[in-house]
Amino acid sequence: MTTSTAFQLEPVTTVGFVADQGGRGFHLPTDFAIRGDGRIFVASRSNMNALDIVGIQMATIDHQFFGQLGSHGQAPGQMIWPSALALDSQDNLYLADDFLQRVTVYDREGGVSATWGTKGSGDGEFDGVSGLLFDANDDLLLVDHRNHRVQKFTKDGRFVSKWGAFGSGDGELNLPWGISSDDEGFLYVADWRNDRIQKFTPDGEFVAKFGESGRGEGQLSRPSGLAVDSDGNMYIADWMNQRVQVLDRDGRFLTQLRGDAILGEWAVEYLNANADELDARSRFVPVFETDTDDPGEVSARIEPYFWDPVRVALDAQERVYVLETGRHRFQVYQRV
Amino acid sequence: MTTVQERQDVALMAHLLRRAGFGATPDELDRFMEMGYEAAVEGLLNPASDCEMPEDLIRRYHVDQSDLRNGGAAAAHWVYRMVNTDAVLREKMCLFWHRIFATASTKLIQARMVVNQVEMFRQYGMGSFRDILARLSRDPAMLMWLDNQDNHKDSINENYGREILELFSMGVGNYTEDDIKECARAFTGWRVVNPDYMSIKMRNNTARPYGYIAWQFEYDDDDHDHEEKRFLGEVGDFNGEDVVDIICRQPATARFIARHLYHFFVADELPVPQWPHFGPRDPEAIEIMAQAYFDSGFQISAMLRAMFNSDFFKSEASRFARIKSPAEMVVGTMRLAGPIDLPSTDTYAAAGACAAMGQGLLAPPSVEGWQGGSEWINTGAYVQRVNFASRVLNDPNKPGIRAIIDRMADGAYGMALSPQRLVDACLDALGPLPVLDSTRDGLIEYAEKWGDTTLPSEEGDRRAVTLIQLIVTTQEYQMV
Numbered sequence: 001m002t003t004s005t006a007f008q009l010e011p012v013t014t015v016g017f018v019a020d021q022g023g024r025g026f027h028l029p030t031d032f033a034i035r036g037d038g039r040i041f042v043a044s045r046s047n048m049n050a051l052d053i054v055g056i057q058m059a060t061i062d063h064q065f066f067g068q069l070g071s072h073g074q075a076p077g078q079m080i081w082p083s084a085l086a087l088d089s090q091d092n093l094y095l096a097d098d099f100l101q102r103v104t105v106y107d108r109e110g111g112v113s114a115t116w117g118t119k120g121s122g123d124g125e126f127d128g129v130s131g132l133l134f135d136a137n138d139d140l141l142l143v144d145h146r147n148h149r150v151q152k153f154t155k156d157g158r159f160v161s162k163w164g165a166f167g168s169g170d171g172e173l174n175l176p177w178g179i180s181s182d183d184e185g186f187l188y189v190a191d192w193r194n195d196r197i198q199k200f201t202p203d204g205e206f207v208a209k210f211g212e213s214g215r216g217e218g219q220l221s222r223p224s225g226l227a228v229d230s231d232g233n234m235y236i237a238d239w240m241n242q243r244v245q246v247l248d249r250d251g252r253f254l255t256q257l258r259g260d261a262i263l264g265e266w267a268v269e270y271l272n273a274n275a276d277e278l279d280a281r282s283r284f285v286p287v288f289e290t291d292t293d294d295p296g297e298v299s300a301r302i303e304p305y306f307w308d309p310v311r312v313a314l315d316a317q318e319r320v321y322v323l324e325t326g327r328h329r330f331q332v333y334q335r336v
Numbered sequence: 337m338t339t340v341q342e343r344q345d346v347a348l349m350a351h352l353l354r355r356a357g358f359g360a361t362p363d364e365l366d367r368f369m370e371m372g373y374e375a376a377v378e379g380l381l382n383p384a385s386d387c388e389m390p391e392d393l394i395r396r397y398h399v400d401q402s403d404l405r406n407g408g409a410a411a412a413h414w415v416y417r418m419v420n421t422d423a424v425l426r427e428k429m430c431l432f433w434h435r436i437f438a439t440a441s442t443k444l445i446q447a448r449m450v451v452n453q454v455e456m457f458r459q460y461g462m463g464s465f466r467d468i469l470a471r472l473s474r475d476p477a478m479l480m481w482l483d484n485q486d487n488h489k490d491s492i493n494e495n496y497g498r499e500i501l502e503l504f505s506m507g508v509g510n511y512t513e514d515d516i517k518e519c520a521r522a523f524t525g526w527r528v529v530n531p532d533y534m535s536i537k538m539r540n541n542t543a544r545p546y547g548y549i550a551w552q553f554e555y556d557d558d559d560h561d562h563e564e565k566r567f568l569g570e571v572g573d574f575n576g577e578d579v580v581d582i583i584c585r586q587p588a589t590a591r592f593i594a595r596h597l598y599h600f601f602v603a604d605e606l607p608v609p610q611w612p613h614f615g616p617r618d619p620e621a622i623e624i625m626a627q628a629y630f631d632s633g634f635q636i637s638a639m640l641r642a643m644f645n646s647d648f649f650k651s652e653a654s655r656f657a658r659i660k661s662p663a664e665m666v667v668g669t670m671r672l673a674g675p676i677d678l679p680s681t682d683t684y685a686a687a688g689a690c691a692a693m694g695q696g697l698l699a700p701p702s703v704e705g706w707q708g709g710s711e712w713i714n715t716g717a718y719v720q721r722v723n724f725a726s727r728v729l730n731d732p733n734k735p736g737i738r739a740i741i742d743r744m745a746d747g748a749y750g751m752a753l754s755p756q757r758l759v760d761a762c763l764d765a766l767g768p769l770p771v772l773d774s775t776r777d778g779l780i781e782y783a784e785k786w787g788d789t790t791l792p793s794e795e796g797d798r799r800a801v802t803l804i805q806l807i808v809t810t811q812e813y814q815m816v
Contacts, residue, residue: 018543028399047400048408048684098397098679177396193392222392240392267545277540280533288529290552296395300403300448300550301529307547308395308402326403327546 007233007246008336009320011260015040015063016329017267020050024065024266026328027053031225033085033093034315039066041093042323042330043082046072054079056095056106061315061332063265069093069110074100077112084178086132086140088155094140096129103129103142103157116157121147124159131179131190131225135202141179141187148173150189150204163204168194171206177239178225178311182232190223190237197223197236197247210234210251215241215295217253225311227320235312235320242295242306244322257322259299259306261331299326306331349373350767351655352644354816355601356380357424358668361736362743362765377644381462381637383423389416390678397679403448405548410447411687411697414454418667419683420675429461429636430454431663432600434698437472437504438705439481441698445538446548449477450698465593465634466584469505473576476528476551480538482703485531487524489561494520499703500583509612510588511568518565522579525560528552584634587626591616594625597639602649603657604709621648656770656815659712662693662721664816669725669808672766674736682728689724693717713814725808732797740765741800745791752790755783762803771812779806 017025027046034040038060046053054072059065071078080099087093092113093106102117118125131143139160140153149164150173164173174193181187186207187200195213197220200206211220221240228234232249238256246254263271271278287305290298299307307326314320320333349368353360357380360368368376394416395402400409418427434454441447453475460468472478473496479485482496497520501511528534528551537548565574568582583589595616599605602621606614616622624646625639632638643649660668666686676682690697694717695706732741744753744761753761759779763769771779783789783803789796807813 017545018547020543028403030399045399047406049406175393192396222396224396261546263545270545274540276536277533280530280536284530284533288552296402297452297550301552303546303549308399325399329546 007248007254009246009255009257009333010336011262012319012332012334013061014261014264014329014331015059015061015266016264016324016327017270018328019044019053019057020046020328022050022052026057028325029310029323029328029330030083030325031085031311032313032321032323032330033087034313034321035087035091036316038062038315040321040330041069041085041087043079043085043095045082045325054082056082056085056093061319061321065266069106070095070104076115077104077106079104083128083130084132084143086134088134088140089138092155094132094134096132096142098128098130101126101128103132103140114157123162124151124153126151130177133179133181133187135181135187136185143176143179143189145175145177145192148175150176150179150187150200152204161204163200164189170209171198171200171204173198177223178237180226180228182228183230188226188228188234190225192222192224192239195220195222197226197234208251210247211236217256218245218247218251220245221295224309227312227314229314229318235314237309237312237322239308239310240295242299242309244306244309244312244320257306257333259302259304259309259322259324259331260333261304261327261329264329303327345369345373347655347768348650349376351650352376352380353424354664354668355649356428356640356644358418358428358664358671359767359816361672361739363739374645377641380425380644381641383426386421386423386426389420393678403547404451405446405448405543407441407447407696407699408684408687410441410451411690411699412683413451414697415667415670415683415686415690416676418663419670419686425640426458426462430457431661432597433457433461433468434700435600435705435708436596437478438700438703439477440700440702443538444477444480445541446543446550447698448548448550449480452550453477454698462637462640463635465589465629465636466580468636469500469580469584470577472504473500473523473526473580474553476553479526479528479553480534480551484523485527485535487520487526488559489521489524492517492520492524492561496520496523500579503608503703505583505592506586506588507592507608507611510586510592514566515568518567518574519579521561521563521565522567522574523576525556525558526576527554527556527559529554590626590629591622593636594622594629594639597625597643598622601640601643602654607707608704618648621646624648656812658816659709660814660816661706661708661712662690662695662717663697665693665721665814666690666724669728672736672740673728673731673734674739686724689720692720693724718814721814722809725813726805729804729808730801732801737801737804740804741792741797744800745796748791752788754788755780755786758783758789758799759803762800762807766804766807766813769807769812771807771810775810775812779803782806 019025019027026042027044029042030045032042042057051072056069079097083098084096091108095104101119105114107113126144127146130145133141148166151162152160177192178190185202196211199208224237224239226236234247236245238245244257299305310325311323323330401413404410441450484496486493498516628638628642
C-alpha cells in the first residue's frame with residue numbers, strides 16, 4: 001500500500017526468511033548495514049530459544065546468502081544483544097551490543113580487530129548503544145541512548161566529544177535510537193520517546209526538528225531510525241505506527257509505506273518444498289480488513305505489511321531498504 | 337500500642353490482599369487499612385489505575401516480547417504486568433479464567449494468540465459472564481485450540497460444543513449428549529480468517545517463511561447450520577450467541593462459576609471431574625454467589641463482591657488454608673522485592689520458575705487446566721520455590737526490601753533489635769505471616785548468634801535479608 005502523491009516509491013523485492021531453526025535467513029533483526037559492493041550485514045537478536053541465530057547474517061538484494069558472522073556469547077567477536085551496525089571507510093564492520101555494553105570491530109575478512117567499551121555515564125562511557133554512524137571524517141558517532149546523548153569517538157575508540165541531554169527541548173533527547181546523516185554532513189537522530197527526528201550540525205548543534213506524536217501524516221510514534229537521500233528527503237522508520245514515512249528536507253509529508261512484501265526467493269523455495277502449505281496459500285487472502293486499529297496487531301495479522309520496521313537504509317542507487325524485526329526480512333523500494 | 341482489634345483488622349486485610357491480589361508490602365497494607373475493608377474490596381473491583389505497561393520499552397528491549405511468538409517471552413510479558421500492576425484483582429482474574437478456559441500455546445504454537453486471550457480476560461473478566469463467554473467463543477486461540485475451524489454445517493466437530501458446556505459453564509450432569517451436538521451446530525461457521533493455511537501452520541509447527549500470522553475471528557454464514565436446533569429445552573435456529581444466552585440463564589451455570597470462584601479464592605474444592613458426584617464443601621456460599629450472579633445480570637464483579645464481603649471468605653479458618661499457586665508464589669515474592677526496571681531478564685527467569693514449579697503460564701497441561709491444591713507441592717517443586725524466593729529476596733538495596741528494612745528501622749526508634757524482635761519484625765513485614773512456634777523458635781535461635789541488630793546498617797541489613805530468605809523457605813510462606 002503506497003499513498004499516492006507526486007513522490008512515489010514502488011516495491012522492488014523482499015529478502016528474508018525466519019531463521020529460528022538456523023539456516024538461511026534472519027531472526028528478529030535489529031539493524032543492518034550495506035557495504036559498497038552490495039553485501040548486506042544483518043544483526044539478528046533472535047531469542048532465548050534460538051541462540052545459535054544470534055549473529056550477523058550476510059546476504060545481498062539478489063538473495064545470495066553468505067552465512068553468519070559472530071555468535072552468541074561473551075568472548076571477543078561474540079554478542080548477546082546486538083543493537084547497531086556501521087561500516088567505516090575501509091569496510092570494517094562495527095557492532096554495538098546493548099547487553100555487553102561494548103563495540104566490536106570486524107575487519108573485512110570477518111576477523112575481530114578490536115573490542116572496546118565501558119558502561120557508565122562519563123566521557124567515553126556509554127549505557128546502551130542503539131545507533132552507530134561514521135561521519136565524513138571517519139569518526140564514529142554512537143547513540144548512547146540511556147544517557148540520552150550522542151558521543152563521537154575515533155574509529156579506534158577514543159572519546160572525542162558528546163552532545164545531548166535528557167529532555168524534550170531543542171537539542172535534548174529521550175532514549176534516542178538510530179542516527180543518520182545527509183550529503184552535507186548534517187546529522188539526524190531518531191529521538192525515539194519524543195516522537196520526533198532532530199537535525200544537528202556535524203558538531204551537534206541543533207538545527208531543526210520534525211514530527212510530533214500521532215498517527216497522522218507527518219506525525220510519528222517512536223521513530224527508530226531513518227535514512228536521508230541526496231535531495232534531503234528523510235525515510236523514517238515510524239516504528240510504533242508500523243510504517244515508513246517520507247518527509248522532505250523541510251519536514252513536509254511526501255508519502256508513506258505500510259509494506260508490500262512478496263514471497264522472496266527463499267520463501268518460494270520453502271513453499272515449493274512443502275506442498276501442503278503451498279496449496280493452502282492458493283486459497284490465502286493476504287490482506288483483509290482487520291477488526292483492530294492497533295498498528296502492531298494489524299501487522300501481526302497481515303503478512304505483507306511491515307512488522308516493527310526498525311531501520312531504513314539506502315544503497316548506492318538510493319533504493320530504500322526497510323528492515324523488519326517482526327518479519328525477519330527487509331523490503332526494498334525505489335523511486336518511480 | 338496496637339490493639340487486638342487492630343491486629344485482627346490488619347490480618348483480615350492482609351488475607352484479602354493475598355487472595356484478591358498477590359499479597360501486600362507493609363506500605364501497601366497501610367494504604368488499604370486507611371480505606372477500610374469494604375472500600376478496599378470496591379477498590380479492587382474497580383481499580384482506578386492500571387499497570388502503565390511501557391509496551392514501547394518492553395518491545396524495544398525485548399524484541400521477542402514484540403512478536404510474542406515464543407512461549408517464554410509471552411509468559412515473561414505477563415509476569416511483568418502482574419509484578420508491576422496496581423490492578424491486582426484484574427490480573428488475578430486473568431489467572432482465574434486462564435485456569436478454567438485453559439488454552440495452551442504448546443498446541444497453538446504462537447503464544448501471541450493466548451496473550452490476546454488473556455488480554456480479553458483483563459478487559460472483560462469482571463464484567464458480564466455472558467459477555468465473557470460470547471467473546472471466548474469468538475476468541476481465535478480458543479477456536480483453534482478446540483478445533484472449531486473443523487466444525488462445518490455438513491460435518492460438525494463437537495469439541496468446542498462439548499467443552500463450553502462441560503468445562504466452561506455448566507459442568508457434567510446438566511446437559512445431554514444431544515445438547516452437545518446441537519451446541520456444536522450453533523457454532524458452525526465460527527472460525528479464523530484463512531483457516532486452511534492457519535491449521536497447516538499450526539500442525540507443521542513452523543513460522544516459515546516470515547513468522548507466524550496472527551489469527552482473526554471470522555464468521556462464515558455459508559458454513560453455518562441454519563436448521564432448527566433443540567438446546568437445553570429450547571427450540572430455534574440458534575447461532576452461537578443464542579446458545580451463550582441460554583447457557584447463561586441456567587442455574588447450573590451460576591453454581592458452576594460460583595464453585596470455581598470458591599475453589600480459586602476461598603478454599604480448595606475437589607478436582608473438577610468429581611464435582612458431578614460430590615457437592616460443594618460450602619453449599620450456602622455457592623448459593624450466595626449464584627444469587628448475586630442472577631441479581632446482577634450475570635456480573636462476575638457482583639459474585640466477587642458477595643464473596644469477599646462474606647463471612648465464609650473472612651473466616652479465620654480460610655486464612656493460610658490454600659497452597660500458593662506457582663504464579664502467586666513467584667509474583668508475590670517479586671512484588672516484595674519491588675517493581676521491575678527495563679531492560680530486565682528477571683521476568684524470563686520468573687516465568688521459567690513458574691513452569692519449573694508446575695504452572696507454565698500460557699501453557700496449561702490440558703483443557704482442564706491445573707488442579708492445584710496439594711498437587712502444587714512435591715519435593716522438586718518445593719526446592720524450586722525455596723531457591724526462587726531466596727534468590728529474589730537477596731539484596732537489601734532492591735527497592736521493596738529497602739523499604740521493609742527502613743520500616744523495621746523506623747519501628748525500632750533507633751534502638752537495637754533483639755533476635756526475637758528482629759524475627760517478629762521480619763515476619764510482620766512478610767504478611768504479617770503467622771508461623772508455628774517451632775518455626776519462630778528456629779528463626780530466633782538462628783538470629784541469636786548475631787546478638788542484637790541495629791537497622792539500618794550494612795551488617796543489620798544483611799541479617800534482615802538472611803532472615804527474610806529463611807522465612808520464605810518455610811512451609812508457612814507457601815500458604816495463602
